[in-house]
Structure formats: C-alpha cells, structure tokens
Amino acid sequence: MADFSQQLAQRASTINLNAGPSPLPDAALLTAAASLLSYPQTPGMGIAEISHRSAAFDQxxxxxxxxxxxxxxxxxxxxxxxxxxxxxxxxxxxxxxxxxxxxxxxxxxxxxxxxxxxxxxxxxxxxxxxxxxxxxxxxxxxxxxxxxxxxxxxxxxxxxxxxxxxxxxxxxxxxxxxxxxxxxxxxxxxxxxxxxxxxxxxxxxxxxxxxxxxxxxxxxxxxxxxxxxxxxxxxxxxxxxxxxxxxxxxxxxxxxxxxxxxxxxxxxxxxxxxxxxxxxxxxxxxxxxxxxxxxxxxxLRSLLVSPPLPLPSPTARPLAPLSDFADQKSSLVYAEIDASSGFYVGTADAATRSRMNVTFRLPNGGEELEKKFVKEASEKGIKGVNGHRSVGGIRTSIYNAVTLEHVKTLVAFMRDFQERNQ
Amino acid sequence: MADFSQQLAQRASTINLNAGPSPLPDAALLTAAASLLSYPQTPGMGIAEISHRSAAFDQxxxxxxxxxxxxxxxxxxxxxxxxxxxxxxxxxxxxxxxxxxxxxxxxxxxxxxxxxxxxxxxxxxxxxxxxxxxxxxxxxxxxxxxxxxxxxxxxxxxxxxxxxxxxxxxxxxxxxxxxxxxxxxxxxxxxxxxxxxxxxxxxxxxxxxxxxxxxxxxxxxxxxxxxxxxxxxxxxxxxxxxxxxxxxxxxxxxxxxxxxxxxxxxxxxxxxxxxxxxxxxxxxxxxxxxxxxxxxxxxLRSLLVSPPLPLPSPTARPLAPLSDFADQKSSLVYAEIDASSGFYVGTADAATRSRMNVTFRLPNGGEELEKKFVKEASEKGIKGVNGHRSVGGIRTSIYNAVTLEHVKTLVAFMRDFQERNQ
CATH class of the missing domain: 3.40.640.10 (Type I PLP-dependent aspartate aminotransferase-like (Major domain))
Incomplete structure (x- = not known):
C-alpha cells in the first residue's frame, strides 16, 4: 500500500460536513487510490482503465x-x-x-x-x-x-x-x-x-x-x-x-x-x-x-464488514448499526441546539428533523453571525457547514463517514462559539 | 507524493490496448490518486468529497x-x-x-x-x-x-x-x-x-x-x-x-x-x-x-504542457503533435499487417482505417488462432486486444496514453507470432 501519510494526517485534522459530494471512508479511498494505478485483479491496469465487460469489472x-x-x-x-x-x-x-x-x-x-x-x-x-x-x-x-x-x-x-x-x-x-x-x-x-x-x-x-x-x-x-x-x-x-x-x-x-x-x-x-x-x-x-x-x-463492503457500531443483537437488521450511529450523532447536535436558549434555532420541526442534515440559524446575530460561525468553524478544521445557497443559515451534514469524534468536536465548537458570541 | 512503486512497476510491464475504458497517463493517475485522499486546494478533503459549487471545484x-x-x-x-x-x-x-x-x-x-x-x-x-x-x-x-x-x-x-x-x-x-x-x-x-x-x-x-x-x-x-x-x-x-x-x-x-x-x-x-x-x-x-x-x-493539462511529440513548427496547431503521434503509432501496426503476406488482414479499407482502433483478422487459422493470439499477447503483458464481441477478430486500440515503445513491442510480438504460426 502506498504511503499517504501526509494526506492521511490532513484528513485526520479535518471534519468534512459537506452536504454532497460528501466524505468517504479513508480505507475505501486508500484502496481506490491504489487501484486507480493498478487494480489487483488486472495488475498494471487501473480500475478506470479496463473494459466494463471484463471479468474483473463484472465481479x-x-x-x-x-x-x-x-x-x-x-x-x-x-x-x-x-x-x-x-x-x-x-x-x-x-x-x-x-x-x-x-x-x-x-x-x-x-x-x-x-x-x-x-x-x-x-x-x-x-x-x-x-x-x-x-x-x-x-x-x-x-x-x-x-x-x-x-x-x-x-x-x-x-x-x-x-x-x-x-x-x-x-x-x-x-x-x-x-x-x-x-x-x-x-x-x-x-x-x-x-x-x-x-x-x-x-x-x-x-x-x-x-x-x-x-x-x-x-x-x-x-x-x-x-x-x-x-x-x-x-x-x-x-x-x-x-x-x-x-x-x-x-x-x-x-x-x-x-x-x-x-x-x-x-x-x-x-x-x-x-x-x-x-x-x-x-x-x-x-x-x-x-x-x-x-x-x-x-x-458497501466496508459497511457490511466493519459497521461503525456493533449489531445491537444477533438478529438485528443489517442496517441497524448505521441507524443507531446516525441517531447518536445527530442527537448530540440537536441536543446542543435545544439547550442553547435560542442562540441556535433548528429550522425543522422536531418530529421530522433530519439525522443527516442538521439545519439551523443563529437568529440573534443574523447572517453576519452565521458567516462568522462558518468562518471560525473552517479555521478549526470543520468544513462545509454553510447552508444551501437557496435557504442560507447553517447546515452540518453528518453522513456515515462522519465519526462520533467529529460530531463531538463540532458540538464543542458550537458551545464555545455561543459562549463567545451570545 | 505517495510511493506507488509497486503499481508503477506493474504498469511499466503492461501494455494496455483496451478499446474503452482505456489507459490514462501515469502522471495524471498519480496526481488523481493523491487528490482522492486530499486535494491540495482543500487539504484534508479529497477531490470527490467537496461541493461541486465550491471555489476549488469551480476552478x-x-x-x-x-x-x-x-x-x-x-x-x-x-x-x-x-x-x-x-x-x-x-x-x-x-x-x-x-x-x-x-x-x-x-x-x-x-x-x-x-x-x-x-x-x-x-x-x-x-x-x-x-x-x-x-x-x-x-x-x-x-x-x-x-x-x-x-x-x-x-x-x-x-x-x-x-x-x-x-x-x-x-x-x-x-x-x-x-x-x-x-x-x-x-x-x-x-x-x-x-x-x-x-x-x-x-x-x-x-x-x-x-x-x-x-x-x-x-x-x-x-x-x-x-x-x-x-x-x-x-x-x-x-x-x-x-x-x-x-x-x-x-x-x-x-x-x-x-x-x-x-x-x-x-x-x-x-x-x-x-x-x-x-x-x-x-x-x-x-x-x-x-x-x-x-x-x-x-x-487536458498534460496534453497541453507535455505533448508526446514536440510541436512540428512554432505555428503548428496545438493538436498537431497528437496527430503525428497517432499516425506514427498506427502506421507501424498497419505496416506490419500489410507486410504479413495475408497472415494478418485488416478489416477496414486502407483509405479510412482508424488510427485509434486497428482491427484485423488471422484468416489462415480462424477464430482458434485469434484466440491463441489474444492469449499469448496477454502472457507477454499486451492486454485487451480481442475484437468487439459483436464482430470478433483482433482490435489493438492505440489511444494517446499508449506509447511508441508499447506499439513497437506489439509489432515485435505480431512478427514473432506470425513466424511461429504461419
């Protein structure tokens, strides 16, 4: 495997909350990078350089x-x-x-x-x-x-x-x-x-x-x-x-x-x-x-072989760990919003708010404060938290490749930002 | 840059004549592999993990x-x-x-x-x-x-x-x-x-x-x-x-x-x-x-900055080197076909035969001999030379990323194969 120590170090200090395209798992990207140059089933030819009708791609x-x-x-x-x-x-x-x-x-x-x-x-x-x-x-x-x-x-x-x-x-x-x-x-x-x-x-x-x-x-x-x-x-x-x-x-x-x-x-x-x-x-x-x-x-293989959480029970459905994981992560952010005494206000009704895209506003400071939030988050390595251009505000997207540690860091930043700006 | 010595060695001993998807330049793939993990303009986020509406992707x-x-x-x-x-x-x-x-x-x-x-x-x-x-x-x-x-x-x-x-x-x-x-x-x-x-x-x-x-x-x-x-x-x-x-x-x-x-x-x-x-x-x-x-x-950048042949004249059109390159490479294969006394027979009229996809048959030995040709070529590291499934025969695709050395090796193999099988 290639030595991507510099790139991996950069990844380790970055929290990618982009709404899409979005972060992918390190391991999948490492394998993909090597396979771009030479796919193990077709040595000397990269995965993007073989026929789609070859046995290797069929597999x-x-x-x-x-x-x-x-x-x-x-x-x-x-x-x-x-x-x-x-x-x-x-x-x-x-x-x-x-x-x-x-x-x-x-x-x-x-x-x-x-x-x-x-x-x-x-x-x-x-x-x-x-x-x-x-x-x-x-x-x-x-x-x-x-x-x-x-x-x-x-x-x-x-x-x-x-x-x-x-x-x-x-x-x-x-x-x-x-x-x-x-x-x-x-x-x-x-x-x-x-x-x-x-x-x-x-x-x-x-x-x-x-x-x-x-x-x-x-x-x-x-x-x-x-x-x-x-x-x-x-x-x-x-x-x-x-x-x-x-x-x-x-x-x-x-x-x-x-x-x-x-x-x-x-x-x-x-x-x-x-x-x-x-x-x-x-x-x-x-x-x-x-x-x-x-x-x-x-x-897909990584989700199957190494889900982010263990199966809650031997008979649990295969995607249950990812559901638990999404609940766990999004709950942390929503809890921070709900405990902020109105400094952060979620844009969606509680019953149908998204576990993937947590959208909120900073009503006390308006767009200026939201811009400051995005800028300071970025300086802390928390990227891609601006809302969609059509609606503005903040959006933290917490897809499968975002870890619990990432979310804890986000929440700590939110708390710190509130303390400094309320 | 990552150390892809193993993959690059495999590439160096492989001649990829696939009709599509087809080989890409080593340098472009090396850069792409590193950028998959961390794109230099967005450190810590890969090129496939950033918004298409970001300044980096816009550029x-x-x-x-x-x-x-x-x-x-x-x-x-x-x-x-x-x-x-x-x-x-x-x-x-x-x-x-x-x-x-x-x-x-x-x-x-x-x-x-x-x-x-x-x-x-x-x-x-x-x-x-x-x-x-x-x-x-x-x-x-x-x-x-x-x-x-x-x-x-x-x-x-x-x-x-x-x-x-x-x-x-x-x-x-x-x-x-x-x-x-x-x-x-x-x-x-x-x-x-x-x-x-x-x-x-x-x-x-x-x-x-x-x-x-x-x-x-x-x-x-x-x-x-x-x-x-x-x-x-x-x-x-x-x-x-x-x-x-x-x-x-x-x-x-x-x-x-x-x-x-x-x-x-x-x-x-x-x-x-x-x-x-x-x-x-x-x-x-x-x-x-x-x-x-x-x-x-x-x-695109590599074709502009380092074309495979120099510009034939200072006023030549930017794609003239690639045209010369394609002519040079395909001529070698067609010359071998034309000099084979009918062992190899091109399927297209000489005036409109392709510089990209050289298609030919081995009429003396029929499909069996063509299969043998494909198999032995592959053993020599010459990959992807079987004709399209709808027409059969041999097809050697010589796109921009195929080098003159690759083509010379192909031609030497063709000559050797003919000597052993005519």
Missing amino acids: VVLDANKDLRTLLEIPDNYRVLWMQGGGLTQFAATVLNLAAWYRIKHQLAPQDDVEGWYAVTGSWSKKAAEEGARMSISARKVFDGKKHGAAGKFTGIASVDQWDVPQLEENARKPAFVYFCDNETVDGIEFGGPGSAAAFPFEAFDPEVPIVADMSSNFLSRPVDVSKYGIIYAGAQKNLGPSGVTLVIVREDLIVDLDAAVQYGGARVPAMLSYKNMADSNSMYNTPPTFAIYVCSLV | VVLDANKDLRTLLEIPDNYRVLWMQGGGLTQFAATVLNLAAWYRIKHQLAPQDDVEGWYAVTGSWSKKAAEEGARMSISARKVFDGKKHGAAGKFTGIASVDQWDVPQLEENARKPAFVYFCDNETVDGIEFGGPGSAAAFPFEAFDPEVPIVADMSSNFLSRPVDVSKYGIIYAGAQKNLGPSGVTLVIVREDLIVDLDAAVQYGGARVPAMLSYKNMADSNSMYNTPPTFAIYVCSLV
Whole structure:
C-alpha cells in the first residue's frame, strides 16, 4: 500500500460536513487510490482503465449488488440498476417508466391523462413534482410543505390526516405512483424510519399504487422495508460513493418495454432512461461510470464488514448499526441546539428533523453571525457547514463517514462559539 | 507524493490496448490518486468529497474548459458542456435539442416531420440512427456502410459521389442535422482529418444544416475545424478520462429552450438532456461527476504542457503533435499487417482505417488462432486486444496514453507470432 501519510494526517485534522459530494471512508479511498494505478485483479491496469465487460469489472458489479442486497435486505423480485445523471434524471425517469407501465396496464388512449401524486416536503420533492409536470403527467401535490410551514418555508411534515389525499371513487382511475423524498437535504427534513410515528404513511394509499422514494441523502442510514416501495433511488454522492452514479432499486413487475407504451400514448423515451434496457443489460447498456461504481462497491463492503457500531443483537437488521450511529450523532447536535436558549434555532420541526442534515440559524446575530460561525468553524478544521445557497443559515451534514469524534468536536465548537458570541 | 512503486512497476510491464475504458497517463493517475485522499486546494478533503459549487471545484472546471478550448481551438460562439450518460445519451440528446431548435426556427406544426440525415459508417452511427428514429424524427441514411462493404459488413466509407444525399428543391425543407461518427471504435473505420481526401464531406451539405459528430474515440487525436460543426461530442473514456462524463461542444445559436418548442410539436425532454440547462448552469444543473471531470482536467493539462511529440513548427496547431503521434503509432501496426503476406488482414479499407482502433483478422487459422493470439499477447503483458464481441477478430486500440515503445513491442510480438504460426 502506498504511503499517504501526509494526506492521511490532513484528513485526520479535518471534519468534512459537506452536504454532497460528501466524505468517504479513508480505507475505501486508500484502496481506490491504489487501484486507480493498478487494480489487483488486472495488475498494471487501473480500475478506470479496463473494459466494463471484463471479468474483473463484472465481479465488481456482482459484489456490489450482493452487498447492497444484503445490507438493504432487497427481495428477489427487485432489480438493482446503476445509472447516470443523478436524482434530477430520475425525476424524469421514474415518471416516464411508470407512466409507460400504467398506460400499458390500463390500455389507455393517447389522450388519457396520467396522474402522479407528490408529497412535497422540501426543495427536492418540489423540483421532482415540477419535472413530473414537464413530463406530461398531472402532478398533484398530496402534501405541500410550503403551506404547512410558517412564512412559506419548508419546516416539516404534517400528519397524514392533514394531507390532501383524494378519496377515490370505486372505479376511479388511480394515480400511476405516489412520490416522496425520504430526506430533504436542503431543508433538513426527514421522514421517520420503519415503525416510527413520522414514517411515510404507506397506509394512506392504495397498495396497488407504486410508491417512489428519493433516498439520495439518507440511503444506507437505516433499515428500509423495500417491499413497500415500487422504486427507490439514490444518487451515490452522500453515503455511498463519488458523484456520477445513481442507484435505482425497482420492482420487476414495473419494468416495461417503453416503446410498447407508445400505442397507448406513452412518450418516446431516450433508451438510456429505460429501466428495461438497464435491467436486461445488468446496468451495462453502455459504458457505465466504472470508477464510481467501484468506489461504491468498496464503501458497501466496508459497511457490511466493519459497521461503525456493533449489531445491537444477533438478529438485528443489517442496517441497524448505521441507524443507531446516525441517531447518536445527530442527537448530540440537536441536543446542543435545544439547550442553547435560542442562540441556535433548528429550522425543522422536531418530529421530522433530519439525522443527516442538521439545519439551523443563529437568529440573534443574523447572517453576519452565521458567516462568522462558518468562518471560525473552517479555521478549526470543520468544513462545509454553510447552508444551501437557496435557504442560507447553517447546515452540518453528518453522513456515515462522519465519526462520533467529529460530531463531538463540532458540538464543542458550537458551545464555545455561543459562549463567545451570545 | 505517495510511493506507488509497486503499481508503477506493474504498469511499466503492461501494455494496455483496451478499446474503452482505456489507459490514462501515469502522471495524471498519480496526481488523481493523491487528490482522492486530499486535494491540495482543500487539504484534508479529497477531490470527490467537496461541493461541486465550491471555489476549488469551480476552478477545476474553468481550467479544464480553458485547456480544452486551447487544444481544440474552440471558437467563442461555442459552449463546452460536461454531461452524463455517454454517447448513447447523446444519440437522443443531439436529436431532441436540434429537433427543438428546428421546430422553433421553422415554426412547424405539431404534425410536421423533422428529418435527420445519418452517414452510417459502422456500429455506432448505426445505433445513433436507430435511436434518432426512436426519438420520432425521420432518420435517413445518406450513406450505409453495410451496403458498401462486402458480405454486409462495415469495411469503409465510399467517396461522397456514391452517397445517397438527396438533392433538395429550392424551397424544400432541409434536414435538422447531418450526423456522423468520426471514428468507429468497433469497426476500426475513421474519417480523415481536415484537408485529407477521406475527410467528412462537409461540402456536400447545405452550410445552414448543422453537422453533428460523435468523436468519442478519436477526440483529441488531431486538430479539428470546430467552426464546421454544429455539435461535437465525446465520451471521455478513450483519450480523455474515466467513463461517466461526456464532453459536448455546441454552437450557441443551436441552444434553445426545449419547452418553447412544445407548441411547435417538440417533445417533452428530461431537463438533464437540455443543452440550455447545462449551458446556463455551467454544466452544474445538478451534481456533476466531479472526480471524472477532475481527471479529465489533468489529462487536458498534460496534453497541453507535455505533448508526446514536440510541436512540428512554432505555428503548428496545438493538436498537431497528437496527430503525428497517432499516425506514427498506427502506421507501424498497419505496416506490419500489410507486410504479413495475408497472415494478418485488416478489416477496414486502407483509405479510412482508424488510427485509434486497428482491427484485423488471422484468416489462415480462424477464430482458434485469434484466440491463441489474444492469449499469448496477454502472457507477454499486451492486454485487451480481442475484437468487439459483436464482430470478433483482433482490435489493438492505440489511444494517446499508449506509447511508441508499447506499439513497437506489439509489432515485435505480431512478427514473432506470425513466424511461429504461419
């Protein structure tokens, strides 16, 4: 292994709280760095320099799929696809694939409308609904967080009895899908995990309607009951790997030949957005982003082999340690906010605040004080804590590669900063 | 810098002739490996772990664009876009964007047809024409290499007087574009460079019609007169960088708001495929594949600062050394084939054989002998010489990162193999 002592020393004194792209585990990066020059299975050729159709790269994808299936307990009737284009591409791809599935299933006439229902809980689900509408479906908001929050801001998620879910008549046409974003990276708002009171209200929707979830920013941070979903997707660049690859987990019966939907009014969809093309080719419909997938495979393996906390019990679900870890870390920051007597004020309702992206303001000092916070944090080696450019404030993103020590250092800085500035 | 002596020794004894993903320069990979752990402009955070909207990454893209513009002499009225999805995505994106441009320009009625003309010279342009047809344009083949070649195979490019270019009446509607693939990676067929008799016949087409070129596999291998093109694109994974990023160079006046074309019959196009969205956001409409772009920036810089051959004259075009280099290397292999008395037989016509992908067969021994060739080459450290799975045979891909010494070793092996097996 190469000697990266200087780089590792720099890493050891840096706390990377970037919202995405985000920190990755040291060990995975060390292995990836060496493999860039020479991949052990293809000595003399780096992992980014071999054919995606070689036996060596095939094995990378096989291993990554296997580890992902183990970690997320993915049922056999779901396919794992590695795609390009990020969440924004999936905003269109989910709609185009599911509209085709729906048109074929119901043998629609070309002029027939297709509805998609969106729970809009933050900036990303809002964008998803807009892109859905651009793709010629009727995008209906069954919840609008901007109306729920004060001052037209996204602050949380109402309980489902306050949502605007249409009650369908006996023979009424159902929506083609219900869409939600599991964790809103910009706004720091997250649905609860399985069993929690703040979990996504699956029970409010017809079980025949596929549920689509964008899990880009909380993927692999807790167990998921995959069988409740039609499609789950996640851009890699938070908990999983470098940017440039997107995981799509899709139930097999929803995968259709898009061209077969054209006679029922389906759109002409670029071949690269077809789940069927990706599934039939094992994600190699063309050259995939091989290096990015390889790094994801290393991260998946590390989560499986050396989770940050031990399994709470021998029968615990594989992602339980990561859930405990996320709870532990985010609780420390929220506790500091809640104990600050208003010096720090969280932007999200307590019940649905994110374990990944802790967003808060410093209301006493306004933007000037927030700028000072960001600057002094950076001087202490705590990087990337400015809020998203669209909302301002502070955002500390605590993904899987952020350690408990990092968070303790952050909290100590917050306390010290408050003492000096209140 | 890290000590990668073992990996570098392995690289030194390996000749990587993969068709794509393909070898990258050692120096670029060494820098990239160290930057994965800690990028010098953001110490303690790797290049894949920082925000794409950070000043540090912004500079990466600025530098890459500047170096690319210098190398390719890109005029000011062209935009450089970094996109995802590879050539296959561009098969659709070029058509969708240009059809929108054309519909707006001619204020078409929704039922009006749009034509795209394709010069089909090999497997990739054939696929491009098929995808164009899927995107609801009339894809017309102005040349079909399968009819030109013997036994229905792609073997070369006829001179333009043998093409099927429609002579348009005075007021006839023109095609929205003319499409060609500059180098056919699978079939080893390439158009000539500027001024060559085998150059793409621009003069055969109305100068108002944008010319679209897929340069995925010969990008940065010779000077290009960019002003002759409407769109040039290239997947990075041959001469430029890792897979997962695609360069698109597009003339500004062809960039339109796709939604504005809907009233003229334009399709609803996913936002991520819109050249306007990418141009308006400096390729950051969402999170781009940051690491892949960074490696491309290193390769571009190395081509500019330390080209493989000196500039032939002080006034020579910046890519002239790479053109000379490609000529020098491929000539050695073709000379060996031509001198083999039929032991090796090139699959492409001499006038349009590729400087990047040298494809040949061993007719005396059939597939068995070809397998033996691949196996023995591999044992000598010469990797990746099997032909594409769709056509078989041998393919030695000689991209920019392959050295003259590598090619001399390949040729010596070919000669030795012939002596032992003829």
